[in-house]
Structure formats: structure tokens, C-alpha cells
Amino acid sequence: MTERPLQLFNSLGRRLEIFQPIDPHNVRVYSCGPTVYHFAHIGNLRAYVFTDTLRRALTLKGWNVTHVINITDVGHLTSDADEGDDKMDLAARRENKTIWQVAAYYTEAFFRDLERLGILQPSVWPRATDHIQEMIDFALALEAGGYTYQLEDGLYFDTAKASDYGRLGLLDLEGQEAGKRVAGPGGKRNPSDFAIWRRSPSDQQRQMEWHSPWGVGAPGWHLECSVMSFKYLGEQFDIHTGGIDHRQVHHCNEIAQNQGYTRSERSGANLWMHNEFLIVRQAKMSKSSGDFLTLQSLVDQGLHPAAYRLFLLTASYRSELEFDWEAIVGARTHLRRLLRRVGELRAEVPEAAAIVHLAGEHRASRGGALTGLIAALAEGLSEAERSWVDRLDEALSNDLATPVALTLLGELLFDRKLRPEAALRLAAVYELALGLGLLTYAPEDLAIKPAGRTVTEAEIEARLAERQEARKAKDFARADAIRDALLAEGVALRDEPGGTAWEWLPLPA
Numbered sequence: 229m230t231e232r233p234l235q236l237f238n239s240l241g242r243r244l245e246i247f248q249p250i251d252p253h254n255v256r257v258y259s260c261g262p263t264v265y266h267f268a269h270i271g272n273l274r275a276y277v278f279t280d281t282l283r284r285a286l287t288l289k290g291w292n293v294t295h296v297i298n299i300t301d302v303g304h305l306t307s308d309a310d311e312g313d314d315k316m317d318l319a320a321r322r323e324n325k326t327i328w329q330v331a332a333y334y335t336e337a338f339f340r341d342l343e344r345l346g347i348l349q350p351s352v353w354p355r356a357t358d359h360i361q362e363m364i365d366f367a368l369a370l371e372a373g374g375y376t377y378q379l380e381d382g383l384y385f386d387t388a389k390a391s392d393y394g395r396l397g398l399l400d401l402e403g404q405e406a407g408k409r410v411a412g413p414g415g416k417r418n419p420s421d422f423a424i425w426r427r428s429p430s431d432q433q434r435q436m437e438w439h440s441p442w443g444v445g446a447p448g449w450h451l452e453c454s455v456m457s458f459k460y461l462g463e464q465f466d467i468h469t470g471g472i473d474h475r476q477v478h479h480c481n482e483i484a485q486n487q488g489y490t491r492s493e494r495s496g497a498n499l500w501m502h503n504e505f506l507i508v509r510q511a512k513m514s515k516s517s518g519d520f521l522t523l524q525s526l527v528d529q530g531l532h533p534a535a536y537r538l539f540l541l542t543a544s545y546r547s548e549l550e551f552d553w554e555a556i557v558g559a560r561t562h563l564r565r566l567l568r569r570v571g572e573l574r575a576e577v578p579e580a581a582a583i584v585h586l587a588g589e590h591r592a593s594r595g596g597a598l599t600g601l602i603a604a605l606a607e608g609l610s611e612a613e614r615s616w617v618d619r620l621d622e623a624l625s626n627d628l629a630t631p632v633a634l635t636l637l638g639e640l641l642f643d644r645k646l647r648p649e650a651a652l653r654l655a656a657v658y659e660l661a662l663g664l665g666l667l668t669y670a671p672e673d674l675a676i677k678p679a680g681r682t683v684t685e686a687e688i689e690a691r692l693a694e695r696q697e698a699r700k701a702k703d704f705a706r707a708d709a710i711r712d713a714l715l716a717e718g719v720a721l722r723d724e725p726g727g728t729a730w731e732w733l734p735l736p737a
């Protein structure tokens with residue numbers, strides 16, 4: 229959009245840095261993907277709204293982006309630190325299916341969630357199980373470099389061999405740092421050592437296992453991300469993303485492997501970026517705990533995915549965000565207001581159809597720079613009108629400040645001094661950054677009837693008419709009683725100038 233530098237927060241060093249891609253024309257981004265043993269919860273989805281925002285910002289700033297999100301269908305144990313069972317194995321037992329069926333089912337469900345959230349397709353979706361041979365080759369290279377040792381149950385990475393192990397996580401590796409070796413569980417040389425290959429127990433056959441120089445077994449989880457990121461993006465790429473939990477273990481381990489493989493100090497990615505957690509009642513939302521909300525459970529409560537996306541964008545990706553039904557209903561009201569205004573503009577502006585059509589072209593760009601599209605959308609805007617594009621750029625360039633971008637969008641849409649055509653063109657540019665569906669949805673699309681409600685719309689309308697009668701007759705007690713009864717059934721009334729509007733409210737158990 230402009231020459232303004234893009235500042236991003238690098239977890240490696242914990243500071244804002246001016247982003248400069250290795251290849252000036254193409255930014256390479258790897259995002260740790262979902263472990264497909266269950267539906268993604270809305271906390272997991274925060275991680276992908278964040279990577280989508282990053283990718284949109286990069287393309288708006290004029291770069292092409294190659295974005296890789298992997299699918300973890302093997303190797304992720306119930307504890308990130310290599311203990312417990314494979315999450316996929318457990319799920320197959322829970323659901324009485326094969327691991328392959330579980331993986332296929334939840335991968336599809338994940339794709340559907342991303343689509344509903346307006347998250348753009350990455351360039352590649354590699355699956356861990358399609359890269360077993362490459363993982364074995366990578367592990368052989370680590371072994372040849374002297375970074376590994378074998379135990380009864382598999383091949384381990386010796387973290388004492390990586391010169392700065394744990395720097396990303398600011399880990400305090402007492403004992404190891406002092407040069408003393410502290411044995412880890414199961415005979416590990418150091419507590420932070422991790423499995424590269426887990427040998428199957430001799431008396432068990434696993435559903436997913438492969439032959440390797442270290443016996444029949446399965447790769448460790450950390451190995452897959454090193455292998456797939458290098459394969460698709462090269463041995464030094466630009467940005468690696470994941471949730472904040474990955475900063476302590478998974479990404480430290482990836483870095484150690486990358487350094488071992490390349491026999492260098494390079495971590496593999498120039499920037500390591502992490503989104504903070506979505507929390508519920510002060511705890512991280514967690515799939516493993518079994519008690520979590522999915523995108524579908526929000527829809528079942530009548531909340532549109534775009535309202536959830538807007539809720540996420542009201543916070544910086546680096547702030548912890550507390551899930552709250554009221555806040556999401558608030559986000560829906562916010563989005564409805566924006567959609568109404570965009571609807572008015574579309575009705576007013578003769579060129580609206582052409583502008584909307586043009587804005588839709590970004591979908592075909594597959595990660596290509598959006599410079600040309602922004603120029604086309606901003607065609608005919610005065611300098612003052614264009615300044616709104618510059619303000620968006622300023623917000624995004626400041627470590628993806630989506631809350632600021634949202635505020636600006638609200639201001640410009642309701643700025644009565646702006647020509648309607650200019651406002652619509654600018655809304656289309658903001659949509660490229662925010663992905664809220666501003667030009668796709670109508671306000672009515674946000675009115676989703678929650679699952680399991682028996683009251684019909686006709687009944688609600690009848691009760692509204694009754695309430696209207698009561699008010700005319702100055703029977704306010706009766707009018708209030710009707711309103712309260714509706715509220716108890718999850719129907720909220722809003723008295724507006726043209727009459728009374730109503731909306732579904734969530735009624736979570």
C-alpha cells in the first residue's frame with residue numbers, strides 16, 4: 229500500500245522488528261496446523277484467523293505469499309513434551325474408527341471451519357503421513373551429525389548438542405546450562421530431549437507405523453514441522469507461526485532440529501510469531517480436556533462465524549482474549565451495523581456491482597500481491613479519501629493492529645462527508661484486510677435461529693403485536709412481562725424508530 233515498513237513482533241528476541249523478506253518478491257510463511265483428532269475449538273481457530281490476518285497484511289503491502297499449513301495426523305502426543313499416547317490413537321479408540329477415518333473426518337471439518345471464517349486457502353496443505361520417508365531422511369542426517377541417541381523406545385534428540393536450545397522459549401535449563409547432565413525420564417540424557425522416532429512396543433501393533441532404521445514405529449511430532457517447512461519453503465524462510473504454547477516446547481524443538489540438520493546457528497525462520505490464547509473462565513480452551521466450544525456450537529447458538537471473526541479482531545493477536553457470549557453478541561451487533569451501512573452504500577452507488585465484483589477477485593489471487601487490486605479499488609479517490617487507505621496501512625504495519633483497523637472502518641463508513649462511492653471502495657479495501665464478509669453477507673444473514681428452539685418466528689411476531697397493543701393501552705406491566713418472557717426464551721427485543729426488532733440470543737447450558 230505504501231513504503232511504510234511493516235513491524236512485526238518476533239518471539240525470538242521478544243521485540244518488534246521491521247520485516248524484510250529473504251526474497252524481496254515472495255514471503256514464505258509456515259503455520260503449525262491442527263492435530264486432526266477432534267473438531268478444532270474456537271481457540272485453535274484463533275491461531276488461523278491470526279495467520280490469515282498476517283497473510284492478508286503481507287499481500288496488501290505488496291508481497292506475494294507462499295503459505296503452508298500442515299495437517300498433523302500422526303505423532304502429537306497428549307503431552308507436548310513427549311509423554312502419553314498419540315492423540316490420533318486415542319481418538320480412534322474413542323470413536324471406534326481407524327485413525328485414517330478420524331483424520332479424514334476432522335480434516336474436512338477443519339477446512340469447513342476455515343471457509344466459514346473467511347480464512348483464505350494456503351498454498352499447500354501437507355499432511356504429516358505423506359512425508360514419512362522425508363522424515364526418516366531428516367532424522368538420518370541428524371544422526372549422522374551426532375545429534376541423536378537411541379533408547380529402548382526410539383531415537384532421541386540430544387538437546388545439549390544444540391548450542392542455544394530453548395532460546396525461543398527463554399527456557400531456564402538448570403543443570404544443562406551449568407554443564408551438568410540431569411537425566412530425564414525413561415533414560416533421556418536431558419529432560420528436554422525429545423523423540424524423533426518412537427519405536428512401537430514389541431508386543432503391540434500400532435495402526436500407524438512404518439519401517440525405519442530405528443525399528444518399526446512412528447515419527448515424533450516436532451520432526452514433521454521441520455521437514456515440511458523445509459520441503460516447501462526452504463531451509464531458511466521468513467515467518468513461522470503458531471499458538472503461544474508452541475513457544476516453549478514444539479518450536480524450541482523444531483529450531484534445535486533445524487540447526488542440527490543445517491549444521492548452523494540458523495533457526496529455520498527469521499521470525500517466530502505466536503498468537504496468545506483464547507481463554508474461558510481464566511483457563512486456556514483445550515481440546516484435550518474435552519470441554520470446548522467449536523465454531524458449530526456458536527452457530528448452534530445463533531452466532532454467525534463472521535461475528536466470531538470480528539470478535540477476534542477486536543483484540544491484538546498478542547493479547548489474551550476471554551471468550552464471553554455477551555461479547556460475541558456485541559460483535560454481531562457491530563457487524564450488523566457495518567453490513568447495514570454497506571448495504572445502503574451499495575443501493576446508492578451506481579457502480580456498486582462493479583466494485584463488489586472487483587473486490588471478489590482477490591480470492592483468485594492465491595496469495596498474490598494485492599497492489600494492483602488496491603489501485604483499482606482506489607481509482608478516482610481524492611487524496612483525502614485515499615488517506616483512509618494509508619491509515620489502514622499504518623494500523624496493519626503496527627504489528628497487525630486489527631482493533632485500530634476496525635475502528636477506522638466504522639469511522640469511514642459513517643463519515644457523512646465521504647462520497648458514498650468512496651466509502652464503498654474503501655470498505656472493499658478494508659475487507660481485503662479483515663475478511664469479515666462485508667461485501668458477501670446481508671444483515672439478515674446474521675439472524676441464525678439457534679438449534680433446538682421451539683418458539684417459531686410467527687409466534688414471536690404475534691407476541692410482539694400483543695405487546696404493541698398493551699403499550700397502546702398503556703398497560704406497561706403487561707408489555708414488560710411479554711418482553712421478559714421472550715427474553716427467557718432467548719429472544720431479545722430492541723425498540724427502534726421504525727418499530728420493534730428482535731434477535732436470537734444464545735442460551736448456553
Ligand SMILES: Nc1ncnc2c1ncn2[C@@H]1O[C@H](COP(=O)(O)OP(=O)(O)OP(=O)(O)O)[C@@H](O)[C@H]1O
Nearest residue numbers: 262263271272274275470471505506513514515516
Ligand atoms: N486456547 C487457544 N487459543 C489460541 N490458540 C490455541 C489455543 N489452543 C491451541 N491453540 C493453537 O491452535 C493451533 C492448533 O493446535 P492443535 O490442533 O495442535 O491443538 P491441540 O494442542 O491438540 O489442542 P489443545 O491444546 O487444545 O488440547 C496451534 O497453533 C495451537 O498453538
Ligand SMILES: [Zn+2]
Nearest residue numbers: 260261453478
Ligand atoms: Zn508445528
